[in-house]
Amino acid sequence: MATMKDFRTKNKPTWCPGCGDFTVLAALQKAVAELGLEPEQVALVSGIGCSGKISQYFNSYGFHSLHGRSLPTATGLKLANQDLTVIAAGGDGDGYGIGMGHFVHTVRRNIDITYIVMDNHIYGLTTGQTSPTSERGFRSKTSPQGAAEEPVKAVETAIVNGASFVAQAFSGDVKQMTRIFKEAISHKGFALVNCFSPCVTFNKVNTYEWFKEQLVNVDELENYQPEDADCALRVLAEANGTVTGILYKQKRPVYHEVMSGASDVAAAKLDLRLPKEEQQALL
Numbered sequence: 001m002a003t004m005k006d007f008r009t010k011n012k013p014t015w016c017p018g019c020g021d022f023t024v025l026a027a028l029q030k031a032v033a034e035l036g037l038e039p040e041q042v043a044l045v046s047g048i049g050c051s052g053k054i055s056q057y058f059n060s061y062g063f064h065s066l067h068g069r070s071l072p073t074a075t076g077l078k079l080a081n082q083d084l085t086v087i088a089a090g091g092d093g094d095g096y097g098i099g100m101g102h103f104v105h106t107v108r109r110n111i112d113i114t115y116i117v118m119d120n121h122i123y124g125l126t127t128g129q130t131s132p133t134s135e136r137g138f139r140s141k142t143s144p145q146g147a148a149e150e151p152v153k154a155v156e157t158a159i160v161n162g163a164s165f166v167a168q169a170f171s172g173d174v175k176q177m178t179r180i181f182k183e184a185i186s187h188k189g190f191a192l193v194n195c196f197s198p199c200v201t202f203n204k205v206n207t208y209e210w211f212k213e214q215l216v217n218v219d220e221l222e223n224y225q226p227e228d229a230d231c232a233l234r235v236l237a238e239a240n241g242t243v244t245g246i247l248y249k250q251k252r253p254v255y256h257e258v259m260s261g262a263s264d265v266a267a268a269k270l271d272l273r274l275p276k277e278e279q280q281a282l283l
């Protein structure tokens with residue numbers, strides 16, 4: 001049986017010492033090993049950014065894809081080989097900026113993959129620009145007078161668009177992150193894990209200490225109901241989004257099963273070149 005070490009590669013991470021992405025990598029390696037998976041059963045697709053390098057450090061099938069395109073790549077992999085455990089990973093700029101369109105549509109399709117976002121509220125690889133999750137007023141090279149925009153509310157967006165599993169984790173708590181990864185990977189359907197993963201080099205505001213002061217852990221809340229979307233949205237609003245734990249989960253049919261169960265219907269609806277009578281005959 002594979003151990004955590006079997007999911008390591010010979011490549012030494014080039015992340016800055018202290019970067020939150022180290023914890024995400026270690027927690028993911030631990031989670032897949034504890035789930036009894038072998039490297040050849042897993043595919044990790046990453047986007048572009050510091051976090052995108054994760055596919056070079058994780059021993060499995062891997063695909064370092066284009067900026068913002070990890071989700072369509074992972075979707076294609078899953079639909080082509082439904083036996084694979086498919087994980088997509090990237091950063092807040094990659095996933096919630098250029099990749100935002102793919103994000104919403106992957107959520108609503110309920111593709112059976114896990115999506116790990118290393119959210120540091122900044123663009124790290126390009127040396128520190130305001131990102132889609134930077135707070136309003138955040139100062140950087142691209143917003144010297146403070147960001148004018150509201151930050152993207154990614155987990156809330158996932159919940160209201162029908163996500164079947166939504167969680168948040170923090171690089172300062174590897175135990176909780178590992179447990180959440182295990183549940184996310186085991187979940188049947190699209191599972192989002194937004195990880196607060198501090199950029200120690202360029203983000204001097206949203207530091208480990210800052211997150212520790214802000215974070216509310218739903219595991220410590222009495223009567224928290226992860227099946228209740230209203231409850232999740234209320235707690236998120238009260239804590240300005242800085243909430244960790246499994247925020248929301250529901251059972252929903254996964255895309256490839258819906259499509260395979262209704263393949264003739266889908267073919268008739270999709271193949272508009274067929275004469276109407278032939279389409280009808282297929283239904």
Ligand code: SF4
Nearest residue numbers: 016019050124199200
């Ligand atoms: Fe991590 Fe920031 Fe360094 Fe990139 S620049 S490796 S995000 S600490």
Ligand code: MG
Nearest residue numbers: 091092093122
């Ligand atoms: Mg980022």
